[in-house]
Structures are given as C-alpha cells and as structure tokens.
Amino acid sequence: xxxxxxxxxGYASHKVLSIPQxxxxxxxxxxxxxxxxxxxxxxxxxxxxxxxxxxGTVRIGQTDLYRLxxxxxxxxxxxxxxLIFQKAHLISALSVQDNLLLAQYLAGMAQDRGRVKEVLxxxxxxxxxYKKVKALSQGEQQRVTIARALLNRPRVILADxxxxxxxxxxxxxxxxxxxxxxEQNNASLLIATHDQRVKDQFELQLNLATL
Amino acid sequence: MNLIILSWxxxxxxxxxxxxxxxxxxxxxxxxxxxxxxxxxxxxxxxxNKRGVDxxxxxxxxxxxxxxxxxxxIDFPTGNIKLEEARALTRNRLIAGAxxxxxxxxxxxxxxxxxxxxxxxxxxxxLTSGQLWKRNMESVIGANVAERLNLKPGDTFFGAHGLSxxxxxxxxxxxxxxxxxxxxxSVLDNLILTNIESVWxxxxxxxxxxxxxxxxxxxxxxxxxxxxxxGDEDAEITSMLLKFRSPMGAVTLPRMINSNTNMxxxxxxxxxxxxxxxxxxxxxxxxxxxxxxIIIAGLSIFISLYNALKDRKYDLAIxxxxxxxxxxxxxxxxxxxxxxxxxxxxLGFVLGHGLTEFLAGLYEKSExxxxxxxxxxxxxxxxxxxxxxxxxxxxxxxxxxAYKTDISDVLAKE
Ligand SMILES: Nc1ncnc2c1ncn2[C@@H]1O[C@H](COP(=O)(O)OP(=O)(O)O)[C@@H](O)[C@H]1O
Ligand SMILES: [Mg+2]
Numbered sequence: 001x002x003x004x005x006x007x008x009x010g011y012a013s014h015k016v017l018s019i020p021q022x023x024x025x026x027x028x029x030x031x032x033x034x035x036x037x038x039x040x041x042x043x044x045x046x047x048x049x050x051x052x053x054x055x056g057t058v059r060i061g062q063t064d065l066y067r068l069x070x071x072x073x074x075x076x077x078x079x080x081x082x083l084i085f086q087k088a089h090l091i092s093a094l095s096v097q098d099n100l101l102l103a104q105y106l107a108g109m110a111q112d113r114g115r116v117k118e119v120l121x122x123x124x125x126x127x128x129x130y131k132k133v134k135a136l137s138q139g140e141q142q143r144v145t146i147a148r149a150l151l152n153r154p155r156v157i158l159a160d161x162x163x164x165x166x167x168x169x170x171x172x173x174x175x176x177x178x179x180x181x182x183e184q185n186n187a188s189l190l191i192a193t194h195d196q197r198v199k200d201q202f203e204l205q206l207n208l209a210t211l
Numbered sequence: 212m213n214l215i216i217l218s219w220x221x222x223x224x225x226x227x228x229x230x231x232x233x234x235x236x237x238x239x240x241x242x243x244x245x246x247x248x249x250x251x252x253x254x255x256x257x258x259x260n261k262r263g264v265d266x267x268x269x270x271x272x273x274x275x276x277x278x279x280x281x282x283x284x285i286d287f288p289t290g291n292i293k294l295e296e297a298r299a300l301t302r303n304r305l306i307a308g309a310x311x312x313x314x315x316x317x318x319x320x321x322x323x324x325x326x327x328x329x330x331x332x333x334x335x336x337x338l339t340s341g342q343l344w345k346r347n348m349e350s351v352i353g354a355n356v357a358e359r360l361n362l363k364p365g366d367t368f369f370g371a372h373g374l375s376x377x378x379x380x381x382x383x384x385x386x387x388x389x390x391x392x393x394x395x396x397s398v399l400d401n402l403i404l405t406n407i408e409s410v411w412x413x414x415x416x417x418x419x420x421x422x423x424x425x426x427x428x429x430x431x432x433x434x435x436x437x438x439x440x441x442g443d444e445d446a447e448i449t450s451m452l453l454k455f456r457s458p459m460g461a462v463t464l465p466r467m468i469n470s471n472t473n474m475x476x477x478x479x480x481x482x483x484x485x486x487x488x489x490x491x492x493x494x495x496x497x498x499x500x501x502x503x504x505i506i507i508a509g510l511s512i513f514i515s516l517y518n519a520l521k522d523r524k525y526d527l528a529i530x531x532x533x534x535x536x537x538x539x540x541x542x543x544x545x546x547x548x549x550x551x552x553x554x555x556x557x558l559g560f561v562l563g564h565g566l567t568e569f570l571a572g573l574y575e576k577s578e579x580x581x582x583x584x585x586x587x588x589x590x591x592x593x594x595x596x597x598x599x600x601x602x603x604x605x606x607x608x609x610x611x612x613a614y615k616t617d618i619s620d621v622l623a624k625e
Contacts, residue, residue: 041623050532051619071536078534085622089529093224094217101212107534148533205434 001026002047002156002188007056009042016042019056022206024188026155031199032192034208040192043208044158047190048081049073060156077106078200079173082149082187084178086161087139090133096120096144097129103148117145122181139170143177157182159191163198175201214539217572218546225519225625229551232512236555236601237562239505240594244563245493245570251588252486256581257283260398261479263333265460268292268300268468269450274477275486278466281312281450282479284322285576286397287374288314291447292474298439300468305460306453311439316370320575321356323370323386323403325410328436333452334397336601338542341362341390345413347432350386350405354394355578364388378419384413401579406432407440408600430592441581505601508555520544520609527613528621542616548606549599556598 004022008015016039024030034040045051047058049065058065060080068076077083090099100116120126123143128136136144142162149157159178163171175191175198182189189199199205222229241349257603261282269277272289293309301309312335313325324330328343342365344351352362362368367385386409392399409432434440439448453476455461461478468476520527527540535543568584571577 045619045623046417048532050622071538074531074534077532083532089525089622091526092528093220093526098212098216098220102217102530103533105212106530106539 001059001061002190003057003059005059006049007053007058009039009046009053009055016208017046017053017208019043023096024190024204027183027186027188028200028204029182029189030191031202031205032190032208033196033199033205034192034194035210036194037171038194038208038210040194040208041160044083044190047156047206048083048158050071051075060132067107075108078103079109080154080155082152082157083152084159084162085162088138088145090141090144090148093131094133095129096125096131096133096136099133099144100148100151103151107152109152112157115151119151120144122184123147123177125183129144138165138168142174146174146178146181150185150187153185156188159186159189161193161195162191163195169198171195171197213334214543214546215550218326218385218543218550220285221519221523221547222550225515228515232330232508232515232551233558235504235511236552236598237558239501239503239508240556240559240598241562241566242385242497242501243597244559244591244594245567246498247588247590248563248567248584248586249570249582250490250494251469251590252582253580253585257483257486259396261483263454264452264465264479264497265452265455266476266478267450268297268476269475271473271475274475275463275482277450277475277477278479278482280314281452282398282578284314284324284402285579288449289475291449292451293444294439294442294446294448295444296472296474297448297451300451300474301439303464305456305464307456309439310452311407311448312450312452313447314374316372316413317477318356318368318370318372318386319360321353321401321403322374323350323405323410325405325407327406327434329436330404330452331392331399334395334399335397336392336397336399338390339393343390343435344409345389345403345431345435347406347409347430348384348386349389350409351390351392352388352404353392353400353402353582355400356403358389362388362391363426364390379544401615406435406440408432411442411446423625425559481587484525505597508552509601509605512551513608516544516548516609517612520612524616524621527616528618531616531618532622537614537616540616541610543608544613545603545606548609549602552598552602552605553595560594561600 002024003077004019007017007019008086009017032040032043042051046053052066063076065073093101094102097116101111104111117129120129121144125140125143130138133141162178164172166174178189264282267277267281269281269288270290270292275288277289280288297311308329310326310329314322316323331343356362366388369385386405394400432440465476465478468474531542563585571582571584
C-alpha cells in the first residue's frame with residue numbers, strides 16, 4: 001500500500017506538485033497522466049525516494065520513506081522499489097547478467113544467478129545472458145531494464161514514460177508485460193505517462209494538472 | 212559482483228587509457244626501484260667489505276682508486292710500495308694490525324691476491340674443503356671462483372699478468388689449489404688467495420729465467436699466517452690494510468703517512484662516503500625525475516577518471532536508484548583509481564627488478580659487487596604505499612563528485 005499525505009514540492013521559481021491525499025492499495029495499479037511539465041517525473045522520483053518533498057509524507061506499507069536516513073532509504077529502494085526510466089539506462093561496461101547481478105548486489109540481496117535467468121527468461125531474454133549491453137537492440141535493452149526492476153521482487157514498480165518512443169503495438173505490449181509481471185510478483189505498478197494510448201488499460205488514474 | 216569487479220569492468224572497458232596510465236605509473240616506479248635496489252646493494256656491499264679496515268696504505272695516486280682497488284678489488288691498483296717502507300710503518304705503536312696485499316695477476320678474470328691468513332680472518336672466511344696455503348704457489352680460491360671455473364683442491368692453473376682476462380699468461384709456474392672457501396658474500400668469494408712470495412715468484416720468474424730451477428721447489432713461505440714476508444730491498448707489495456690501536460690513529464696516521472713517506476693513506480669510510488655523495492647527485496636527479504613521472508601518472512589518472520565520470524553520471528545515478536549508498540559510489544570510484552595505480556605499481560615492480568637484473572648482467576663486476584635484480588629490499592614497501600597513495604589522491608575528487616551526484620536531477624534530464 002502506498003499512502004501520500006499533504007505532499008508539496010516546488011522549485012524556487014514555481015510550485016510543481018501538491019497532492020493532499022493519495023492511496024494505492026497493495027497490488028493495485030495507477031496511471032499518472034499529465035502534460036509534459038506537469039510534474040509526473042517529479043512525483044515518481046518522490047515516490048521512489050530519490051527526491052525529498054518539501055512537505056508531506058510518503059509511506060510504503062509501514063515505512064515512512066523520508067524518515068529513513070539516506071543510506072537506509074537507498075537500501076529500502078534497492079529492495080522494495082523497481083524503477084524503469086524512459087530511456088534504458090544499463091551499465092554498458094557490464095554484460096546483461098552482470099547488470100542484473102549488480103542490482104542484487106547493490107540492493108544488499110544475495111546474488112542469485114537462478115533468479116537472474118528466471119526473470120530474463122520470463123521476458124524472452126534468456127539467450128542474451130552473456131551479451132554486452134551494446135549488442136542489444138533498443139527494445140531488448142528496455143526489457144532488460146524491466147527485468148532489472150522486477151529482479152528483487154519489489155513491492156512497488158515505478159515506470160516513467162515507458163511507452164513514449166514505441167509504436168502502438170509495442171506500447172500496448174510493454175504495458176501488458178509490465179502489468180502481468182507486476183501481478184506475477186504481486187507488486188503495485190505506477191506508470192507516469194502523457195501517452196493517451198494506454199489510458200484504457202488502467203482503472204485507477206491520477207491526472208496531474210500543470211500548477 | 213562486488214565493487215572491485217565493478218570497478219575492474221569499467222577499467223577494462225577503456226583498455227588504451229588504462230594501459231597508458233599503468234605504463235606511466237610503472238615507469239616511475241621502475242626507475243625508483245632500480246635506484247633503490249642498486250644503491251642499497253652497493254651500499255651494503257661497500258660497507259660490509261670495508262669493516263675492520265681503518266686505513267689503506269698504497270702507492271700515491273687517487274685515494275678513491277686505492278680503496279676501490281685494494282678493498283673492493285674493482286679498480287686497478289695505484290702502483291706498488293716498497294716492502295721495507297711498509298714494514299717500517301707497521302712498527303708504529305698506533306697500528307694494531309697490518310695485512311699486506313700483492314695484486315697484479317688474475318686467472319680468467321678472478322684476481323690473484325698475495326696476502327696472509329689474517330686476510331681470510333678479516334672477512335670471516337671459512338674453508339669448505341682443503342686447507343689454507345703454506346708453501347709457495349699454493350692457493351685458496353673463493354666460492355664463486357670454484358663454482359664458475361669448476362675448480363677443486365689439487366687442480367692447478369697458470370696466472371695471467373694484469374687484472375683482466377685478456378692478458379698474457381705466465382706459462383711457467385702453475386698455482387696449485389689447496390683449499391676452497393665457503394660463500395660469505397664478501398670479496399673473498401671472487402678472489403684467489405696465495406702468499407705474497409708466490410706472486411713475487413711468478414714475476415721474478417719472468418724477469419730472471421736463469422733462476423728457474425730453485426724457484427720450482429715447493430718451499431714454505433714466510434709470514435703466510437701473519438705479518439710481512441721476508442724480501443730483498445727491491446721487494447714491493449701493492450698495499451697494506453691497517454687497523455688502528457686507538458682512534459688517535461685516525462687523527463695522526465694519515466697525515467704522517469701522506470707527508471713523511473712515499474706512500475699514500477686513504478680511509479675506506481671517508482672514500483666510500485665521498486663516492487656516495489658523488490653518486491648521490493645523479494641518484495637524486497633520477498629519483499626526482501621518477502617522482503615527476505609518477506605525479507604525471509597520477510594527474511593522468513585523475514583527468515581520465517574526471518572525464519569518464521562526466522559520461523558516467525547516469526550510471527552512477529542508476530546505481531543509486533538500485534540501492535547503492537553514496538559511500539558505495541565513493542568507494543567504487545576510489546577503487547578504480549587505486550586498482551590502476553596498484554596494477555601500474557606491480558608492473559613497475561616487475562620492470563624494476565627485471566631492469567636491475569638486466570643492468571647487473573651488463574656490468575661484469577656486478578657479481579663481485581653483489582648486484583642482482585632478484586632480491587627484495589625493505590624500502591620496496593614504499594612502492595606499495597606510493598601506488599595506493601597516488602591512486603587515492605588521483606581519485607578523491609572524482610569520488611567526491613560521485614558521492615554528491617544528485618540522482619533525481621541526473622535522471623530527470625534524460
Ligand atoms: N531542477 C529543476 N529546476 C527547476 N525546475 C525544474 C527542475 N526539474 C524540473 N523542473 C520543473 O518542474 C516541472 C515538472 O517537471 P517534470 O516532473 O519533469 O514534469 P513531467 O515529467 O510531467 O514532464 C517542470 O515545469 C520543470 O520545468
Ligand atoms: Mg517526465
């Protein structure tokens with residue numbers, strides 16, 4: 001369960017976000033819609049423990065994210081929150097497998113090659129295990145980042161514009177994939193997007209207006 | 212996966228850059244090592260072989276040459292001194308002991324030294340086989356001589372005039388080996404010892420062929436155990452190693468000898484000190500040069516890390532988003548610098564020892580001087596300290612930048 005209370009965030013020049021109350025039940029999904037510049041990325045970063053809000057609290061289950069120390073929050077994020085960004089950011093100095101092992105290592109989890117293989121297989125990437133990241137196509141790279149986000153069985157998956165650069169078919173495929181993976185792992189999926197094409201795939205929606 | 216593997220993968224992903232930085236580091240370290248190895252071995256060798264010798268008396272000439280020729284057996288002697296003049300000096304009450312030396316011949320590059328048994332005692336030599344010389348033309352050889360020339364007691368050989376291999380042999384009077392000394396890393400290892408009369412006999416023989424019949428008979432040498440041998444008024448020796456009875460000797464004897472006799476006195480302690488201060492200038496210059504190279508290596512590593520991290524701020528932000536703490540990223544970057552410098556240091560270590568061994572191989576006297584690249588000296592631990600230190604210094608600023616990465620800001624700007 002994710003609970004936001006009296007959240008406010010802004011930059012010196014202007015306010016960006018103001019959310020009095022928001023609750024996403026365990027295992028439920030939320031689509032965060034809004035025009036470019038409406039604060040979707042900002043909200044995801046706040047939910048991911050990457051950016052401290054000026055006011056309000058963010059709780060995941062029993063954990064108040066911003067009452068944790070910096071290092072505790074890093075660890076919590078590594079173990080409980082899966083992040084997917086619009087661009088596939090993988091460590092290009094490492095192989096696909098090592099990218100995933102790194103995610104386990106940095107989160108302080110046991111390094112489990114079996115789990116790595118399992119997740120990659122479920123995303124149709126089993127044969128890419130030892131490939132260098134640069135040898136993968138853009139789409140394959142994005143699926144690896146999805147695998148990485150799911151790897152540690154997070155409670156929350158945060159995806160920022162995962163469909164922005166995809167055509168219609170692939171956009172729907174990726175959303176279906178994220179949803180089914182989230183359900184398999186019993187995680188809440190929160191997607192921020194300005195992509196109206198995926199609107200119908202979610203019951204729960206949050207519309208951010210530019211303040 | 213761990214931080215070392217992670218850092219190592221980044222290092223491997225830019226091999227040329229890494230190679231350049233490692234080579235720079237290795238070059239600096241290697242030069243320093245060569246200097247450390249050579250000077251420490253030289254110093255140890257020079258100090259060991261001058262112990263127990265307070266003053267060397269020989270023919271006038273360069274005092275340093277006198278020392279190098281008669282104590283270390285690397286230079287040519289300055290000439291000869293009259294036996295009687297030397298004998299007169301030994302009666303001085305400030306002198307506790309005097310060991311005469313007669314140089315001039317060699318066998319296959321190993322010097323033949325005419326002396327008495329006290330010379331063996333001076334360097335604490337002990338026999339591994341046979342006995343010390345007693346009769347004329349008996350000789351005792353050092354461990355290296357025995358090993359290199361495959362000689363043993365009972366073997367005979369002809370000395371050659373001069374101190375280097377190419378000189379003519381004295382074909383007529385053979386030396387007979389009666390004993391072999393054990394290795395003790397002193398000058399004894401590379402010498403052939405006999406009594407002074409044998410050295411005279413070989414030369415006499417050449418000059419006065421007519422006396423050859425009676426010179427061939429083995430006769431007991433005089434003063435083969437200690438003291439100076441009997442000789443006519445023309446008899447000469449090369450030098451005498453003196454030991455003082457009291458420190459007063461150091462004050463008055465050198466001046467007395469240098470001004471009142473035809474001989475020259477030189478102090479091994481003083482001359483080796485002078486040699487070191489002369490060498491020291493060159494060594495210091497080279498050492499500074501090596502440190503400059505190491506500093507450049509450090510700078511080069513700093514610049515590559517600094518530039519690389521600009522491209523890697525997404526990687527760093529991603530690692531943070533995957534759960535890495537700020538401290539972990541700091542260590543990750545530091546490790547990268549340290550791994551490069553330590554690898555460079557290790558390469559420099561191998562290079563330095565290899566180069567020293569190579570240089571020692573080029574110089575014919577290196578065995579006599581105990582020079583080799585295949586030893587480890589304590590000062591080399593500094594190499595480890597320097598390597599890690601430079602790695603830390605070069606990577607600390609990039610590491611602080613990594614520590615301060617604003618993840619949200621970096622990730623939002625994709
Ligand atoms: N570092 C920053 N400094 C000042 N303003 C910023 C900064 N980052 C984002 N903003 C502003 O905050 C607002 C929300 O941005 P963002 O959350 O990225 O929107 P979205 O993801 O919906 O496009 C925008 O108006 C943007 O210009
Ligand atoms: Mg955005």
